[in-house]
Amino acid sequence: ETGVTQSPTHLIKTRGQQVTLRCSSQSGHNTVSWYQQALGQGPQFIFQYYREEENGRGNFPPRFSGLQFPNYSSELNVNALELDDSALYLCASNLYRGHGELFFGEGSRLTVL
C-alpha cells in the first residue's frame, strides 16, 4: 500500500511569484485535503477535494486554489506569494469526504523571500 506522497519537498520562491505543490493520495483514498503549518503551530485547514470538486474551504484567500484529478491526486496553487505564506504545506487523504482517519504526507516546505 502506497502512502501519501508530496513534491517538491523543499522550495524557495520570491514574493509575488506563483507556486504549485503536488500530492498523490494513499492507494484507495478518494478525498484529499491540504493544510498549512506555520512554525510552532498546529496545521490550518486550507480546503478539501472529493470527486474532483472542492467541498470545504478554510479561511484562506482566493489566491489559494486547488485541483483534484481523476486518479485522486491533487495540486495546491498559490498565486502572488507573500512572506507569510512561508510554511510547511501538508497533504492528507482518506476515504469518503474526510470522515475517517486522515493520513498525511511528509509535506512541502515553502520559503518565500
Next chain:
Amino acid sequence: KQEVTQIPAALSVPEGENLVLNCSFTDSAIYNLQWFRQDPGKGLTSLLLIQSSQREQTSGRLNASLDKSSGRSTLYIAASQPGDSATYLCAVRWMDSSYKLIFGSGTRLLVRP
C-alpha cells in the same frame, strides 16, 4: 468558536516514565478526534482515532481516552522511550464542519535517556 488546546506546550521526562498528554476542546458535538505524532520538519503520523461514540482506543504502549461531556481527551504513553520524543498533536472533527480537522498547537515531548 471551536478551538483545541493542548497543555503543556512542552514536557521533559526521564526514560521509563508513564506520562499523560492533555487535549481540551470547546463544543462537545464532535464527530471524532485524532492524535498525531510529528517529528521535526516531517509530516504527521496518525497514532489513534477515537469516534465520538467511543471512550478509548489503544495501540501498543499508547492509550487515548475521550470524554465529550467535559471536552477532554488524554493520550497516555506507557514506559516512555527516547524514540517517543516528538511533538504530539490533537485534532478534532466537529459535526457541523466534518470536512476538516481543527488542530491544537501540540505538546513537544522530550524523553531523556
